Amino acid sequence: MVWKTADYWGWGRALRAHGEIARPERRAALEALLAEGLIPAIGMRRSYGDAPLNDGGRVIDMTRLDRMLAFDAATGVLEVEAGARIGEIAAIFAPRGWLPAVMPGTGFATVGGCIGQDVHGKNHHHAGSFCQHVVSLRLLTADGEREVTPHKAPELFRATAGGLGQTGIILSARIRLMACKGDVMVVTERRAEGWDEFLALLDASEASYTVGWLDATAKGAALGRGILEEGETGAGLVPRRVRSRKVPFDAPGFALSRPVVRAFNAAYYRRVPERGRTVVKPISDFFFPLDRIHDWNRLYGRRGFHQFQCVVPVAAAPALREMLEAIAASGLASPLAVLKRMGPGRAGHLSFPMEGYTLAVDFPNRAEARELIKRLEEMTSAAGGRIYFAKDSLARGTDIRGMYPELADWQRQVARADPEGRLITDLVRRLDLRSEG
Incomplete structure (x- = not known):
């Protein structure tokens, strides 16, 4: 297997790494690469910051180890290699009446990545996190390969779920799919004219899937206005097709300037009639809307972008409103701002979810945006919330320890699974996650 020296980055493109990458196609090639010890494994690098980076070191790209190994139609349990993509699983199995129980906002995420971040989806309030639907996984630790389940090795499982790849290399997993009606989504879209109405709509929703888009530029009485989408799977309906597009070059700075973003957000808000509407969409258009715009991260230009995503308890909703006020006042927000209601479900010591509300907003990589995100992180901590490692690129280790009280258990x-620290990545170094503090 040939090692290739390259520059690479996460999806936000603001943090970068330089090092050697290998991309094995078979298990034997992977074992040869690991003959001298463990090496961090990465997937499609859809984490926004430095979670998939190892600057100056080596990483193994697992994306060619993507076979679907077995499926039990009686139980809905699918066995796949770690490099399999969630979107491909959905495309293959939705016509057969099955979907991954939890899907993140991009279909390009790999199963290994979904486990490593214990991702959540638009149905977290009902279905919990991804790893709550993992029946078992094959994990390669410093002591060799072993099967890990929530029952046979519960503490190692909890350290692996959302554990940022630090317990070993995930080789494959058995995941329990969820029955669905078919391969389309029936989506009801409604406007929310302000923050209080938006939260009321989220709290009252009984839909299987819910997600909210926010106009993060709106102020005053319009603060928190947006669109709530509620979805159910369907069959026998013809969806409205949307053509895929590609961003062919790094956009200039004015592409997401304040006037452009404000105008776009106003138009996007008005696209839904005041009375609301119900539309039929392909599965992928509802769950992975931005995947239709290939390389959409280039809209932020060569310097890239940062995303801030937090979750705060239900009782701390006023703190989230204060964050939104600060974002709107800054004029730095992009059109990408999402609000969701979360339930209590989480599978790992470092899993992000908690019962409450989660807010995610993208910002161009500029000094004033970095300062704003620092303020938002401080507000999150004060509200008893936490930030999401899959999106983070700026936090400090001292901020994290209070947000994740199970850090010592992790x-x-x-320390047992990787005693020599061979799996440490840039994010783990930046946040000093593996040292006692």
């Missing part, structure tokens, strides 16, 4: 398991 550290104990990681």
